[in-house]
């Protein structure tokens with residue numbers, strides 16, 4: 001061997017041991033844990049320690065880890081066929097799409113592999129609809145400050161946070177962000193080039209901020225008035241997370257386009273862009289595509305995930321569990337000055353604190369509870385949607401202890 005190749009040991013283990021450099025680009029500030037097994041709400045590390053998982057792979061494992069109903073369908077598909085090109089009909093992909101259109105306001109689906117790709121597809125569809133169907137040449141997409149739409153060049157440009165753009169200039173043209181809930185700013189931003197408005201129902205990465213119903217209503221009216229498409233990014237909020245299959249259902253609106261990824265495959269990488277029937281003509285053969293979009297394997301997982309969600313009323317259960325978790329947090333954290341507000345929808349919950357919460361995340365890990373942040377001061381809780389009341393009680397108890405201990409230390 002010409003180089004000092006490391007045959008064993010995870011990147012985390014190597015880094016933790018202060019040993020050889022990882023073979024990975026260091027795009028993540030990784031926690032000092034290597035998780036190797038998961039079941040339901042629980043994860044185990046390579047030392048045999050057990051963790052209650054209140055982050056669900058960042059809103060991905062909505063049915064818990066290794067959900068039986070999905071696993072059975074995946075295993076059956078593994079024995080049949082893994083991949084064929086989208087140059088052929090893929091019956092499983094048709095089935096997955098039909099399940100999505102039957103249970104949403106959308107009429108057509110494009111499958112891809114991630115949230116960013118789903119948003120790319122949405123941006124491309126919006127531009128192409130205006131340019132090819134309407135013949136208008138419109139291209140600009142208006143998004144909102146503190147939004148998050150992905151890491152490809154177009155989607156990081158759409159993202160309303162400067163930190164994801166640093167060092168990647170020049171950015172593609174045709175994107176503009178205005179502050180969320182600032183109607184005059186939005187109205188002022190709309191011009192003859194505007195093609196679409198893209199919005200999250202709950203800004204998740206940006207700090208768990210649900211959009212206000214009156215504002216969203218005004219956005220939909222502006223779209224109608226100016227002939228703009230409304231794109232809703234449901235990459236994180238979709239698939240039952242907020243207590244409905246898709247979060248826009250809470251608001252009684254029908255987006256022209258919406259995107260989904262994280263929870264769509266129960267951990268299998270897959271994304272989708274969904275749209276209204278009148279957008280069909282915008283994409284013709286060859287105008288967009290993806291080698292891996294909607295393979296037989298991915299499609300089997302998507303269909304199994306949706307079927308399991310419908311059979312077991314998972315969105316309803318998420319709504320109930322979310323209400324219970326929020327009520328418990330409100331009760332147990334009441335009167336602690338460190339806790340500024342508790343907000344969210346369903347099982348996408350943010351606890352805004354007075355100071356940065358990174359240290360609390362690490363303390364949670366030491367006490368066997370996994371959760372994440374959403375911006376520096378917000379604790380984000382994302383348990384799987386089948387989480388039990390006992391598990392919620394356990395998590396709230398650990399979290400309460402951690403916050404009490406943290407505030408006691410800070411006062412001392």
Ligand SMILES: *Cc1c(COP(=O)(O)O)cnc(C)c1O
Nearest residue numbers: 114115116148149150233235236
């Ligand atoms: C995670 C996320 C994305 C990006 O998804 P990837 O699968 O990481 O590309 C886009 N939008 C929202 C709202 C997200 O939460």
